[in-house]
Amino acid sequence: MTARDKAGAGIRIGAVWTIVALIWTIVGNLQQLEQLKNDMPKIVEALLSLIGGVFLSIICLVVYAVLWLIERRTPPVQMTLVGKFFHTFRSGDTTWQYQGRVLREENGRLFVQLYEVVAGMASTQQFLTDEQAASARFYDSEEEWREAGERMNRQSMPRR
DSSP states (O other), X not given: OOHHHHHHHHHHHHHXXXXXXXXXXXXXXXXXXXXXXXXXXXXXXXXXXXXXXXXXXXXXXXXXXXXXXXXXXXXXXXXXXXXXXXXXXXXXXXXXXXXXEEEEEETTEEEEEEEOTTTOOEEEEEEOOHHHHHHOEEESSHHHHHHHHHHHHHHHSOOO
């Protein structure tokens, strides 16, 4: 149940409360018309109940309006890989295969700029295969991407 639904339910409850209080007041006063002077405290109590129902409806309406404004002003969060750097890995291996940056997404596929492993210069642009995309590690910044590549290179070097 969304906040909008909850606020709407609150408004409906407040409106029903107001109507019930009004009917109760009318019926109660019609039955005791002769004793109007004696029933004045009850009338005041019923009016206070009526005012309480109206106040409850106004509070629910304000809450609904605030939630509606928040929903309209909050942009939807869209997860995208465009602009992120990546390394892909060979199946079942920790050795990285390709490195690059995501240029765009098309129909669920990633179109990327690949970079040479040794010089780091831009080489070709292509779509990643599903297998390559599934094996990829993505990085938010070029610095993070370069550090990860350096770490992987150090780990793959033979130790003396």
